[in-house]
Amino acid sequence: MVDSIDLRENIEHDGRTYFLQTSYLPDEGCIRSSFFENGTLLDSTTHVVEKGAATVDLRKLAKDVHQNNSSKFQFLLSARDRMRKSGDPALHMRLSRALLGRKLYGEAVSEARLALEKGEKGSYPYKVISKSYFHMGDLDQAEASIEKGLRISPEYPDLHNLKGEILIEQKRCKEAIDCFNRAIGLNYYYGTPYIGLVRAYLLNMIIKEDFELSRDLESEVFKNLERASQLDPSIRAEVTERVRVLFRDQQYEEIYAVLSGIREDYKKEVEDILLELDIMLMEGSGNLKEEDITGYLERIRRMTEENPTYADGFNSLGILYTAKCKVLMDKASEAFRKALEINNKYGKAQKNLRLAENDRQGIFILLKALLD
Numbered sequence: 059m060v061d062s063i064d065l066r067e068n069i070e071h072d073g074r075t076y077f078l079q080t081s082y083l084p085d086e087g088c089i090r091s092s093f094f095e096n097g098t099l100l101d102s103t104t105h106v107v108e109k110g111a112a113t114v115d116l117r118k119l120a121k122d123v124h125q126n127n128s129s130k131f132q133f134l135l136s137a138r139d140r141m142r143k144s145g146d147p148a149l150h151m152r153l154s155r156a157l158l159g160r161k162l163y164g165e166a167v168s169e170a171r172l173a174l175e176k177g178e179k180g181s182y183p184y185k186v187i188s189k190s191y192f193h194m195g196d197l198d199q200a201e202a203s204i205e206k207g208l209r210i211s212p213e214y215p216d217l218h219n220l221k222g223e224i225l226i227e228q229k230r231c232k233e234a235i236d237c238f239n240r241a242i243g244l245n246y247y248y249g250t251p252y253i254g255l256v257r258a259y260l261l262n263m264i265i266k267e268d269f270e271l272s273r274d275l276e277s278e279v280f281k282n283l284e285r286a287s288q289l290d291p292s293i294r295a296e297v298t299e300r301v302r303v304l305f306r307d308q309q310y311e312e313i314y315a316v317l318s319g320i321r322e323d324y325k326k327e328v329e330d331i332l333l334e335l336d337i338m339l340m341e342g343s344g345n346l347k348e349e350d351i352t353g354y355l356e357r358i359r360r361m362t363e364e365n366p367t368y369a370d371g372f373n374s375l376g377i378l379y380t381a382k383c384k385v386l387m388d389k390a391s392e393a394f395r396k397a398l399e400i401n402n403k404y405g406k407a408q409k410n411l412r413l414a415e416n417d418r419q420g421i422f423i424l425l426k427a428l429l430d
Contacts, residue, residue, distance in 0.1 A: 062081065062082055062083075062084065063080075063081060063082035063089075063116060063117055063120045064079070064080075064081045064082075065078075065079070065080040065081070065120060065121065065124045066078070066079050066080075067079075067128060069128065069131065069132060069135075071132070071135040071136070072135070072139075074095065075095070076093055076094065076100070076131070077093070077094040077095070078091065078092070078093050078094075078124065078127065078128055078131070079091070079092050079094070080092075080120055080123055080124035080127065081120075082107070082116055082120050087106060087107055087109065088104045088105060088106050088107060089104070089105045089107060089119060089120050089123050090102060090103070090104050090105075091103050091104075091105075091123050091124055091127040093127075093131060093160070100160065100161045100162065101131075101159075101160045101161050103123075103127060103330070105119070105123055107119065130334075130337050131160065133337065134153070134156055134157060134160060134337065137153055138153065138157075138165065138168075138169065141153060142172075144176075145176055145177075146176065147172075147173040147174075147176040147177050147178035148173075148178075148426075148430055150169050150170070150172045150173035150176060150178070151169075151170065151173045151178060151182060151183065151430065152336055152339075152426075152429065152430065153169045154166045154167075154168075154169035154172075154173060154183070154186045155186060155333070156333055156336055156337055157169060158186050158189060158190055159329060159330070159333040160333075161193070163190035163191075163193050163194050164190070164194070166186055166187075166190045167187050167190045167191070169186075170183040170184075170186040170187045170190075171183070171187070179210075180210065180211070181206075181207035181210040181214060181217060182207075183207075184203045184204065184206045184207030184210070184217075185204070185207050185216060185217060185220065187199075187203040188200045188201075188203035188204040188207065188220055188224070189220060191203060192220070192223065192224055192227070197224055197228055200224050201221070201224050201225075201228075204217055204220055204221045204224060205221075208221070213244055214244075215240075215241040215242075215244040215245045215248050215251070216241075218237045218238070218240045218241040218244065218251075219237070219238065219241040219248070219250050219251045219254060221237045222234040222235075222237035222238040222241065222251065222254045223254060225237060226254070226257060226258055226261060229261065229265055229267065231258045231259075231261050231262035231268065231271065232262070232267065232268050232271060234254065234258040235255060235258045235259070235262075235271070237251075237254075238251040238252075238254040238255045238258065239251075239255070241254075242255075245369075247289060247367055247369050248289070248369070249285075249286050249288075249289030249290040249368075250286075250290075252282040252283070252285045252286035252289070253282070253283070253286045253290075253293075253317055253320060255278065255282045256278070256279050256282045256283050256286070256317055257314060257317050257318065259271060259272075259275055259278045259279060259282075260275075260279065260310050260313055260314045260317070261314060263275055263310050264310050264311055264314065276305065279305065279313075280301075280302075280305075283298055283301060283317075284298070288365070288367060289365065289367055289368060289369075290365065290368065293320060297316065297320065300316060301313050301316065301317070304316070328358065328361070328370055328371060328374045331354045331357065331358065331378075332374060332377065332429065334350070334354070335351075335354070335377070335378070335381060335429065336429050338350075339422075339425065339426060339429065346381055346384055346385050346388070348382075348385045348389075351378060351381050351382050351385055352382070354378050354381075355375070355378050355379070355382065358371055358374050358375050358378060362375060376428075377425070377428045377429065380421065380424060380425050380428060381425055383421050384421045384422060384425055387414060387417060387418040387421055388418065390414045390418075391411060391414045391415055391418055394407050394410050394411035394414055395411060398411065
């Protein structure tokens, strides 16, 4: 077994330098590929490796992971140059979400604003802008943007949840609790705001903003934590048990830190999969690989089996099944073309190819719409 593998690459774009490092970590049994700018981690992906894998297989996998991550990252950077003059707001929105997913926050804000300039009427650009400013630490801009989004879509639970997160960072616990409760009222099966409620109650106990909110602290913490764990498979039993131990010792700041870490990882696997799918579609309609889609399906299927009330998982499953249809329709068209290569006067194959191409284009349009 190889002790370590380390691949490094500098990526220059538009006067900025990014650094990609891909490493095999034997103690963790994984390959990790991470992007940095000026020493700051932008994005990291982890690929679990099978136990006992041969050295040559590990080196090939690490190289494949590195090259795949590099090409997708460079595509996003160059896509902005190619798409800048596009008048399609949906295209700019897809790119802004992909940039946000890669933690390129300034670029995501620029693309979301371009979408608004090109005619986007919905609230989603403001969600991207707000979340980007939130991660950049500009809470005033984040709050101003989310308020604009809420004026357009006052019943969009994601916006209320994001506003709650912003208010927590501003240490406005009571207002944050109201936002999280509003998000839950709009979608009872939305797991994220339950963790937000727990964090807001704990922070209130730490900073002592409102005495009344501290009266039923234990009940509020464990009621909402239990509900969150029922709705999100990423919250493991060991996390809730650790919270119980820390709560018994009144270590509220430690609990807050533990749950803030959960917030960072919340729904990340689903979001990363849909981001990968979106990037594939932006690269061109013929770039979906059956093995990738099958792998994504298996991962999401496992998540929904572990937690049958995970609505985001089932929504993503539907998108991935549509992507699988796209892959199969590509194969169908390829088969009909092969038949015509063998016999260019094969009338039935000509008709079937024409019909398949119509449906193939329809599925491609549907898939893009589902990801918008």
